[in-house]
Amino acid sequence: MNKKLVNKEIMIAIKSAPLLSPSVYDIIRKIAEPDHSLADVVKIVKHDSALTARLLRVVNSAAFATLDPVNSVDRAISLLGERMVVGLAISESTGNLFHKPLEGYDGKKGDLWSHDLIVAYATRKIAGLAKINIDPELAFTGGLLHDIGKAIISDFLKGTAEELLQSIDKGHVDDYASAEKNFLGVNHQAVGYELAMNWNLPESIQQMILHHHSPAESDDEFKPYVYAVHLGDIISMMSGFGTGTDIMQYNLDQGYEEYFNLKFESIASVMLEIKDKCKRVIGVEDCM
Amino acid sequence: MSGTFLGIGDYAVSNEADSVLKTYLGSCVAVILLDPITRTVGMVHIALPDSSLDPSKKELLPGYFADSGIAVLFNKMKEYGFSEKSHKLIVKLVGGASVMSQCDVFNIGLRNVEAAKSILKSMGLHISSEDVGEKYSRSVAIEVDTGKVTVSSPGRGQWDI
Numbered sequence: 001m002n003k004k005l006v007n008k009e010i011m012i013a014i015k016s017a018p019l020l021s022p023s024v025y026d027i028i029r030k031i032a033e034p035d036h037s038l039a040d041v042v043k044i045v046k047h048d049s050a051l052t053a054r055l056l057r058v059v060n061s062a063a064f065a066t067l068d069p070v071n072s073v074d075r076a077i078s079l080l081g082e083r084m085v086v087g088l089a090i091s092e093s094t095g096n097l098f099h100k101p102l103e104g105y106d107g108k109k110g111d112l113w114s115h116d117l118i119v120a121y122a123t124r125k126i127a128g129l130a131k132i133n134i135d136p137e138l139a140f141t142g143g144l145l146h147d148i149g150k151a152i153i154s155d156f157l158k159g160t161a162e163e164l165l166q167s168i169d170k171g172h173v174d175d176y177a178s179a180e181k182n183f184l185g186v187n188h189q190a191v192g193y194e195l196a197m198n199w200n201l202p203e204s205i206q207q208m209i210l211h212h213h214s215p216a217e218s219d220d221e222f223k224p225y226v227y228a229v230h231l232g233d234i235i236s237m238m239s240g241f242g243t244g245t246d247i248m249q250y251n252l253d254q255g256y257e258e259y260f261n262l263k264f265e266s267i268a269s270v271m272l273e274i275k276d277k278c279k280r281v282i283g284v285e286d287c288m
Numbered sequence: 289m290s291g292t293f294l295g296i297g298d299y300a301v302s303n304e305a306d307s308v309l310k311t312y313l314g315s316c317v318a319v320i321l322l323d324p325i326t327r328t329v330g331m332v333h334i335a336l337p338d339s340s341l342d343p344s345k346k347e348l349l350p351g352y353f354a355d356s357g358i359a360v361l362f363n364k365m366k367e368y369g370f371s372e373k374s375h376k377l378i379v380k381l382v383g384g385a386s387v388m389s390q391c392d393v394f395n396i397g398l399r400n401v402e403a404a405k406s407i408l409k410s411m412g413l414h415i416s417s418e419d420v421g422e423k424y425s426r427s428v429a430i431e432v433d434t435g436k437v438t439v440s441s442p443g444r445g446q447w448d449i
Binding site: 105106161162164165175234237238239240241242244245247248249250251252254262263264265267268269271272274275 | 296297312313314315316335336341342345349352385387388389391393394396397399423424425442443444
């Protein structure tokens with residue numbers, strides 16, 4: 001394989017990926033600001049009629065059944081919560097990116113989105129267990145976007161699963177990300193990072209995407225967030241929610257202990273959170 | 289052939305010849321009980337070793353924990369005609385994968401396997417075959433008609449236990 005040529009093709013795929021709509025971009029930027037309020041998010045949503053319609057459709061669906069129909073954006077967002085708005089906005093504006101089958105990982109349609117949502121909820125729960133103050137909504141958004149590189153790189157990994165797993169089993173590489181890099185010259189975190197830069201996402205989210213399997217390498221300023229996503233990802237995979245062949249093929253970095261005082265009971269509580277959110281909020285039928 | 293999928297903490301028992309029970313597992317463990325006389329199959333998808341971690345959850349979702357999950361599955365098998373006096377159940381154990389780390393706190397897979405084995409032993413249930421531990425996730429499917437238990441793992445193929 002000509003890695004240079006493949007890298008060039010991957011860069012073209014990144015440039016060809018759907019761009020975030022202006023309102024989604026604004027919501028993500030706003031959430032990354034430490035002093036933002038729910039009213040700021042409401043204001044942005046109100047200027048996007050397609051997103052407004054989508055939120056009202058979801059909040060009036062069976063999953064969120066209320067006694068009276070919800071007709072206002074303000075009430076819809078207060079019922080759904082900021083994090084659901086972010087999730088729906090990203091899902092709505094990125095076309096098929098989160099929803100296509102990940103053939104390079106033997107992952108079926110919907111696996112990436114389900115995994116990302118579960119990691120987002122797990123990461124948010126973990127943020128609440130930090131020794132220092134972490135914004136749970138920013139952690140949630142980082143969890144939601146952490147694996148976006150797989151949507152691009154998957155097309156270039158078709159038919160490689162067995163070979164990549166063998167390279168880990170035989171000890172040639174440490175984990176699946178290293179196996180990807182060995183094979184293609186680049187891994188899904190780096191591809192996701194390129195896409196995040198292309199989308200002009202906040203640096204905090206770029207760091208969560210780039211370093212979620214190597215949190216020690218992230219900038220000190222963002223380490224608590226990156227470790228939160230790292231742990232959310234690991235615990236989601238332990239609960240059986242991955243994206244295919246790479247599930248549980250990543251190392252746990254124990255550097256998290258500097259930022260999180262996790263005991264067995266706290267990990268169990270994150271797993272219970274995953275169970276709670278699975279069907280009711282995420283709509284994964286296989287969960288219950 | 290009809291399939292029943294078990295999510296985390298679910299359990300199911302079936303004696304319908306054309307049905308299959310399925311689940312997928314990371315650090316979770318599936319305890320499988322097969323009754324060769326009544327041709328009944330049961331499975332519980334256990335996520336955590338001990339219901340004292342969240343007693344309120346135990347009431348709502350007994351299958352989530354090894355202690356309450358195995359007990360509820362065993363009782364369900366009795367409802368389907370299993371009798372301790374006449375014969376023994378075939379017991380199989382699958383799952384309990386470990387995280388790629390030496391960190392004990394995260395080794396829930398091992399704890400689940402140990403808890404399940406200890407509880408089964410205390411109930412006098414002997415494990416006839418198992419596929420547990422290692423560092424990879426698994427899917428498991430059981431054919432009720434034949435009692436065949438097939439395990440698969442993404443990118444690693446499938447095998448019977």
